[in-house]
Amino acid sequence: MSRICVGVDFGGTSIKFGTVDDSNRRSETFQLDTPRDDGAEPVIAQIVRGVERSIAEAGVSREKVIGVGIGSPGPLDLGKGVIISLPNVPGMENVPLRDEVAKRVDLPTTLENDANAAAYGEFIAGAGRDTYEMVMLTLGTGVGSGVVHGGEIIHGAHGIGGEAGHLIVDPGGRPCGCGQRGCVEQYCSATFLARYTAERIRKQGEATSLAEVLDANGRLTAKDILEARNAGDALAEEVWEECCFHLAIACVSICRLLDPDCIVLAGGLTNAGEDLLEPVRRHASEQNWTLCEQKTEIRIATLGADAGAVGAAGVAWRVLGDSTNGAVRTGEC
Numbered sequence: 013m014s015r016i017c018v019g020v021d022f023g024g025t026s027i028k029f030g031t032v033d034d035s036n037r038r039s040e041t042f043q044l045d046t047p048r049d050d051g052a053e054p055v056i057a058q059i060v061r062g063v064e065r066s067i068a069e070a071g072v073s074r075e076k077v078i079g080v081g082i083g084s085p086g087p088l089d090l091g092k093g094v095i096i097s098l099p100n101v102p103g104m105e106n107v108p109l110r111d112e113v114a115k116r117v118d119l120p121t122t123l124e125n126d127a128n129a130a131a132y133g134e135f136i137a138g139a140g141r142d143t144y145e146m147v148m149l150t151l152g153t154g155v156g157s158g159v160v161h162g163g164e165i166i167h168g169a170h171g172i173g174g175e176a177g178h179l180i181v182d183p184g185g186r187p188c189g190c191g192q193r194g195c196v197e198q199y200c201s202a203t204f205l206a207r208y209t210a211e212r213i214r215k216q217g218e219a220t221s222l223a224e225v226l227d228a229n230g231r232l233t234a235k236d237i238l239e240a241r242n243a244g245d246a247l248a249e250e251v252w253e254e255c256c257f258h259l260a261i262a263c264v265s266i267c268r269l270l271d272p273d274c275i276v277l278a279g280g281l282t283n284a285g286e287d288l289l290e291p292v293r294r295h296a297s298e299q300n301w302t303l304c305e306q307k308t309e310i311r312i313a314t315l316g317a318d319a320g321a322v323g324a325a326g327v328a329w330r331v332l333g334d335s336t337n338g339a340v341r342t343g344e345c
């Protein structure tokens with residue numbers, strides 16, 4: 013019978029659970045609500061409940077369970093396995109989540125940043141499963157990212173490496189919450205794309221079909237913009253191209269630094285499919301150097317919302333297991 017690791021994708025509104033076995037086969041996932049009113053204790057209890065349910069559903073004996081991996085938003089102290097704070101969940105300051113869960117389920121446990129865990133999920137079982145070097149950009153509320161190099165997640169010297177969402181793609185450009193200007197996140201997240209487009213319509217009164225949508229709903233979504241763009245709206249086309257252009261600059265910079273096998277795009281904006289991929293690939297091709305053929309592929313993620321739980325389990329395998337989980341390079345680069 014297969015051995016398994018349990019993966020936990022801890023979020024501000026829900027906690028997702030799943031397992032990955034020693035052949036990187038993943039189970040169905042399920043989710044439980046995140047208790048938000050009474051601090052850390054109910055959260056830890058809910059995680060323990062989900063882990064026990066995962067093991068029961070996997071139908072394996074206890075000794076076949078190698079450990080538990082948790083992915084969590086931060087900031088985290090990865091060395092100590094501690095959540096330093098969680099802005100969206102009150103009472104989660106300085107919580108030793110890794111060791112508390114380990115003690116209660118009596119299994120070794122790992123803690124990883126949630127964006128890194130999601131990237132690792134795509135690396136072992138999704139769009140990057142045939143690769144060795146992979147970077148993922150998650151285009152959602154912000155732009156999260158994770159870098160897998162030689163099968164390992166990059167953390168950097170101070171635990172803040174691989175933050176590609178804050179690569180500067182427009183020097184002196186839009187101010188970012190991080191304190192820099194011109195970050196990828198301000199141009200390529202679904203939220204900021206919609207926000208800046210709405211601002212532009214309100215301030216400049218440009219003729220666009222999106223003005224009606226904005227009036228009716230009080231806000232825009234990336235989906236509204238894409239629909240208007242595909243119906244021939246000039247402003248929507250301009251802002252969509254601008255988003256893809258800046259994403260392409262980020263991809264080219266990532267290629268210069270890391271030369272990955274692939275860059276995986278994930279998150280809400282990737283629902284656009286080819287409407288996102290084609291312009292990003294086109295702009296990347298135009299911006300890229302000509303010193304040699306560009307081999308890095310830009311792909312769309314395949315695991316969707318399961319990536320975090322799968323990746324958290326994968327991290328547990330990587331840290332706790334003795335298997336060869338994680339891709340092994342076999343081809344020429």
Ligand SMILES: [Zn+2]
Pocket residue numbers: 177178188189190191192195197
């Ligand atoms: Zn930033």
